[in-house]
Amino acid sequence: MSKSLPPRVQSKVMALRDTEQQALTQTNMTQRAISELQRVQGNNPTGDKAQSAARELARLQGLQPDYQARYKALANLNARVAHYLSLLPANVDLADAKVRVKLKDGETHIKAVQRLRGEIIALISEQSRVQRSVPTNKEAKAAAAEYVQSLSRRIDPKLVIEHDKFSVLYGRGVVGERDPSPSEILAWIDPKLVLTRLEAMIDARDKSANQMSASDRTSRLAEMKTELLDLERKEQAHIDAAKEEGTTIEQRINVDPRALLGLLIVGEQSKAA
Known part of the structure; x- marks a missing residue:
């Protein structure tokens, strides 16, 4: 794609790449610390700091799989985003989706994301059921x-x-x-x-x-496609708002890149805004 992204969307692309790099750095630093502790243990297994080194080694080894999984998830997410952007036509009009954040009474952004993810899961389940429907x-x-x-x-x-x-x-x-x-x-x-x-x-x-009739199946699948994107846009708006308040909520690896970036293809239908 040759068309430039809206400034806010471009900033999110860069922020995602930075987050991936930070996760890789954390993984590499942890691995180096594990290797160093293993070296120390090997050189002096009964030394004064052997027990504390063993505890720290066990702690880091317990954390490392989570660090590696997080880096892999972020790398896959960025790869999906890059692939999606590369397939956008050069003549497409792009804009910032600008989704408003709406919290229910007594609801935090974390709870809002949990609620929306529950709705997303339910909608995906219905989508699968409709896709598997048989003709009347x-x-x-x-x-x-x-x-x-x-x-x-x-x-x-x-x-x-x-x-x-x-x-x-x-x-x-x-x-x-x-x-x-x-x-x-x-x-x-x-x-x-x-x-x-x-x-x-x-x-x-x-x-x-x-x-389900073929016409009803086609119509419902089209409706759910729009509904799912709207839910994901709202979910991402709460994730972004939480981040501004200092709270990090992990991204879903299978989130729609348009929702993740707040990207709107001009002419697309959207109810989230």
Whole structure:
């Protein structure tokens, strides 16, 4: 992408990179301290400071996995952000989302983030359920009718009528040609019979199955996509507000880069502001 980012968004990109670098520095310094304590222990395992060194070594070794995990998460997050920005068209109009922070009575930014993350999890769960939905019986029967019609069209039998000979030729009689399947033959002979049987199987499906029409599924998925981005924008606004007050709230690794950066693609629908 060649278009410059809004100043506030650019500042957030730089701040994220700085946070990643700080996490890497913390990880490296801890590892060096662990190596030094291990060296000291190896050189003088029974010295005056052996016990205190052992305690400090155990403490640092307990912290290091968390430090490494945090650095890895931040590195992955920045990689996702960089990848997203690299795919933005050069002619797109960008702006600062400017989401207002709204706290409920007696709510802190930490509690607000917890509440919003609960709503995000619930929405993602619903999104997964809608994505796994199956067509309604009406749609399934329409698809079955098209399927039976396609089966009947796959073969074009020819009659072979000669003196002392009568047969039906499927295909061109070429060596190696595929023989028609039983379903294709049945659909050609009696498509109504085949369709009736398929419709009976459709009616016998599990009644508790998550059925949804194609139009409802498409519409709801589009709505949830917008709702999810709005929730993530609000979540990030509270994270930023908490940071200004001196409280650090860790980012979610799978947050939408637009919400994380406060980036608005001009023309996008958003309710968070």
